[in-house]
Amino acid sequence: MTLAAAGPAVTFGEGRRPESRTQVQLAEFDGPLGLLLSLIEARQLDVLTVPLGALAEAYLDALGRLEADRLGNVSSFVAIASQLILIKSRAMLPRRTEAADATDLADDGIDPEAELRARLIVYRAHRDAGLRLAETALRRIGLFRREPGAARAAGLAGARPVDAPSVDPDRLVRALDRLAAIAPPPEMPTEVMGRMITITERADIIRSALREAPTLVLQELLAGVRDRVVIALTFLAMLELMKRREIVVDQAAPWGPIVARSTTAEERAAAGIETLVDAPIDESLESFA
Numbered sequence: 001m002t003l004a005a006a007g008p009a010v011t012f013g014e015g016r017r018p019e020s021r022t023q024v025q026l027a028e029f030d031g032p033l034g035l036l037l038s039l040i041e042a043r044q045l046d047v048l049t050v051p052l053g054a055l056a057e058a059y060l061d062a063l064g065r066l067e068a069d070r071l072g073n074v075s076s077f078v079a080i081a082s083q084l085i086l087i088k089s090r091a092m093l094p095r096r097t098e099a100a101d102a103t104d105l106a107d108d109g110i111d112p113e114a115e116l117r118a119r120l121i122v123y124r125a126h127r128d129a130g131l132r133l134a135e136t137a138l139r140r141i142g143l144f145r146r147e148p149g150a151a152r153a154a155g156l157a158g159a160r161p162v163d164a165p166s167v168d169p170d171r172l173v174r175a176l177d178r179l180a181a182i183a184p185p186p187e188m189p190t191e192v193m194g195r196m197i198t199i200t201e202r203a204d205i206i207r208s209a210l211r212e213a214p215t216l217v218l219q220e221l222l223a224g225v226r227d228r229v230v231i232a233l234t235f236l237a238m239l240e241l242m243k244r245r246e247i248v249v250d251q252a253a254p255w256g257p258i259v260a261r262s263t264t265a266e267e268r269a270a271a272g273i274e275t276l277v278d279a280p281i282d283e284s285l286e287s288f289a
Contacts, residue, residue, distance in 0.1 A: 008055045010062040022059075022077065026050065037080050040087060041117060047088045056081060083120060141179065197230060200281045202237035210247065210262045218258040240281055245271050 009025040022033040028049055029036055039045040059077055209216045218238065222231055238260060241247045245268055249260045268274070 008051060008058045010055070010058040012062060024055065026055075033077070033080055037083060040084065041120065047084065047091050050084065050088070052081065052084055052088060079123075197233055198281075198283055199233050199237045199240060200283065202230075202234045203241055203281060206234075206237060206241060206247070206260065210260070214261060216260045218260065220257075237281075244276065245273050246276060 011023045011025075012021055024031065024033050024036055026036075026049075029039070029045060036045070036050070040047045040050070059081075063077075206216065206221070209221065218234070222234060225231055225234075238247070238249060238258075241260075242249055245263055247260045248263055248267065249258060251258050268276070
């Protein structure tokens with residue numbers, strides 16, 4: 001008796017995926033159920049030659065003889081069988097290829113077969129991604145998995161866990177801590193920027209301004225300056241010139257103008273300084289500590 005006369009046959013073999021371990025035998029095909037769908041989608045096998053009704057009956061008979069993991073096989077078969085039914089119904093319907101006359105318009109709507117094929121591609125991508133994630137989790141951390149049928153049977157039978165010492169809750173906490181850890185933000189390296197201007201340069205500007213005018217107002221010297229470093233170094237240069245007795249600074253009122261002028265010979269003599277010494281200024285600011 002040939003397969004064509006006996007009808008389709010379905011058996012369950014070994015494999016991770018239900019569609020790959022479900023073997024289908026037809027008159028023109030012998031292989032996994034997933035491969036059958038792939039050949040029909042690629043139009044390498046005529047879907048009209050596949051008896052879907054007889055195939056479903058053969059599958060139910062094989063499923064009745066299966067002892068475990070029925071849920072996974074049923075869901076996979078329902079998904080593939082529904083896709084085969086849609087493809088076959090599309091192939092059986094007549095399709096207009098051109099307009100009947102000048103007033104009729106050609107059918108340029110969405111092709112259901114093309115739309116179904118696109119949805120199958122997305123479905124397979126998500127399915128394969130889920131299987132890869134499950135395999136990775138099983139390989140890295142290990143997972144406990146029990147078939148739904150076995151769990152339901154154990155519950156109906158009133159199964160109870162064996163007598164064993166209780167697990168310390170802290171052990172579970174430590175195990176969870178090893179799964180994920182919050183990495184602290186990295187410390188940014190200290191960045192030291194070199195000064196673009198020196199106290200000596202700002203002191204020379206103050207000296208030059210006092211040679212051209214009898215007095216100098218600090219606020220006017222810094223008019224339009226927005227760089228805080230320049231402002232701070234100018235103030236430090238003025239303090240350094242005061243320490244050297246080169247200038248005298250006066251501020252008549254709080255927050256008022258800071259007026260500087262060059263010291264006279266009498267003022268320098270009273271301070272014990274006969275001549276001004278043109279010594280280099282300490283740029284390390286240690287003298288201000």
